[in-house]
Amino acid sequence: MRKRSGPTEATPCVVLRVVDYGDADRIVTLLSAAHGKISALAKGARSSRRRFGAALGAFGFGEALLEERRGQDLWSLADLSVTRGFPNLPLELSRFGHAAYACELCLHLCPPHVPEPTVLRLLVALLDYLDGLPLSDKPSPLALRIFELQLLLAVGLGLQLYDCAACGGPVPAADLVPLDVRRGGVLCESCFLGPIPEQLGPQGGGLPASLRDLLAQLETRPLAPESLADLSVSPAAHNLLRMLLQSLIQQHLGHALRAVEFIAKMNAFSLEPPG
Numbered sequence: 234m235r236k237r238s239g240p241t242e243a244t245p246c247v248v249l250r251v252v253d254y255g256d257a258d259r260i261v262t263l264l265s266a267a268h269g270k271i272s273a274l275a276k277g278a279r280s281s282r283r284r285f286g287a288a289l290g291a292f293g294f295g296e297a298l299l300e301e302r303r304g305q306d307l308w309s310l311a312d313l314s315v316t317r318g319f320p321n322l323p324l325e326l327s328r329f330g331h332a333a334y335a336c337e338l339c340l341h342l343c344p345p346h347v348p349e350p351t352v353l354r355l356l357v358a359l360l361d362y363l364d365g366l367p368l369s370d371k372p373s374p375l376a377l378r379i380f381e382l383q384l385l386l387a388v389g390l391g392l393q394l395y396d397c398a399a400c401g402g403p404v405p406a407a408d409l410v411p412l413d414v415r416r417g418g419v420l421c422e423s424c425f426l427g428p429i430p431e432q433l434g435p436q437g438g439g440l441p442a443s444l445r446d447l448l449a450q451l452e453t454r455p456l457a458p459e460s461l462a463d464l465s466v467s468p469a470a471h472n473l474l475r476m477l478l479q480s481l482i483q484q485h486l487g488h489a490l491r492a493v494e495f496i497a498k499m500n501a502f503s504l505e506p507p508g
């Protein structure tokens with residue numbers, strides 16, 4: 234339960250979004266360790282650049298000094314110090330796009346005022362991976378798939394892979410199992426009547442055993458360079474993965490994300506495998 238008022242307290246956080254507020258202030262949305270996603274008023278952040286310095290830039294990881302304002306949803310940001318700046322993210326477009334997409338996902342999928350230590354760790358791991366890549370390398374789109382799957386799982390929106398999404402009963406291994414994205418996962422024999430579709434589309438269909446195993450594997454895979462390096466997924470399987478996750482995310486959000494359009498536009502100008 235969130236307290237109605239409280240003293241100033243420090244918490245690790247990542248800046249998800251900053252918007253101007255009036256002539257002098259800014260509103261900052263943070264993913265914090267202690268309170269999950271919260272919005273805070275950064276007084277004077279617009280009128281005086283020195284007030285928060287570079288700390289209010291995108292993607293900064295640091296410590297926020299927050300004050301709860303009695304009876305108000307918007308907290309007050311007393312101070313923000315950045316301990317990890319991810320300086321390489323703005324230097325190359327695809328990693329910037331991937332980082333912006335990850336922050337946008339957290340912004341829309343994390344409920345406010347619910348502590349999300351797993352999501353914060355996951356986001357910092359992705360930003361670390363993207364920032365640490367040599368500038369000549371493109372980021373692996375599989376890092377985004379791992380991020381999406383583990384984020385959905387952490388906020389309670391994961392795809393049900395082994396228990397029936399309708400009745401909760403077990404769905405045994407088979408070459409193809411029925412998957413219904415709208416219901417949130419695979420279905421058992423009693424809940425899915427009729428022949429299992431051979432094809433898999435954005436709303437589901439027949440989920441091949443290999444893709445089911447891959448989804449389960451990526452849900453627990455550490456998001457780190459060495460873990461990504463020994464992962465090999467065919468372009469066809471990756472396309473299916475991306476389609477499923479995009480449709481699952483859009484269903485939960487009810488709209489498309491700006492960063493998805495950005496990544497799609499970027500891919501249109503690139504011969505690299507799509508993100």
Ligand SMILES: [Zn+2]
Pocket residue numbers: 397398399400401402420421422423424425
């Ligand atoms: Zn069932």
